Amino acid sequence: MPELLTVEQALAHVLAHAETLPTETVALDDAFGRVLREPARSAVDLPPFPSSAMDGFALRAVDTPGDLPIAFRIAAGAAPPGPVPAGAAAGIATGGTVPEGADAIVPIEVVEDHGDRLIVPGEVIRGQHIRPRGGDVGAGEIVVDPGAGLGAVQIGALAAAGVPTLVCSVRPRVAILATGDELRSPGDALEPGQIYESNRRMIAAALVGSGAVTDVLPVSPDDEVAQRLQLVCAGQSNHIGQIRAARPLHTAIVQCGFYGGREIGHAGTVRLACLARTLLKAACR
Secondary structure (H helix, E strand, O other): OOOOOOHHHHHHHHHHHOOOOOEEEEEHHHOOOOEEOOOEEOOOOEOOOOEEOOOEEEEOHHHOOEEEEEEEEEOOOOOOOOOOOOOOEEEEOOOOEOOOOOOEEEEHHHOEEOOOEEEEOOOOOOOOOEEOOOOOEOOOOEEEOOOOEOOHHHHHHHHHOOOOEEEEEOOOEEEEEEEOOOEEOOOOOOOOOOEEOOHHHHHHHHHHOOOOEEEEOOOEOOOHHHHHHHHHHOOEOOOEOOEEEEOOOOOEEEEEOEEOOEEOHHHHHHHHHHHHHHHHHHHHO
16 A cells, blocks of 8 residues: 655645646736736836825915915816915825925825815925835836735735736646535435535635636546546646646646545545645746
């Protein structure tokens, strides 16, 4: 009877046989969960213009403290009608374009807004609450480095930087096979000695969370011929312990249940799921 591999031995086998997946260009909306393969560069300066970080008033710091006329008000998304006159202020919303002549933003909470006049009780520091053009990232600069997994934070940053498409690894496709005469699907009536099968779903959930596409194969009986036939039908070409690499249909085939006459068990299945995820991460990079 063959000896089972330790987790460390299995991990070494996985990494030694992992091959990098090909790349494809995908739309940003289809990039979540993928691995980036080429640098993603900003299409614009971010922010693309000097913008206010607060709701408040744009003014010259040298004019504070003071009682200033309000020359105009700027809504987010609207261009200022002109520069701020010396000795005056302009109302501005968060994200609004800072008008020429202004070098500071004073928050609305610390001033008195009387409609046409503004009382600024304290001195304002030049540059406060102004986000300079390109302060976050400049046009052409890298927003996300190759090898990064694309999660919600990365997708949001790329959208803000105006990046429409990305070069990513092809999503790995994994077939998952469970074996056992005693296994039934949740919802089926159980006969004496039967249990509900859970390993395929646990492994599939772990792999989908790593960006893979999964094919959950039907449960195979405890028959070596039937199991081999199902593996061949899934596209098997070679195997590495319990991780079976396959082409061209599947990146890997994961078999859980009996192997070499031994029951893997729940703890072994958890390790198997972790090994499969390691293989996919190595292949995507």
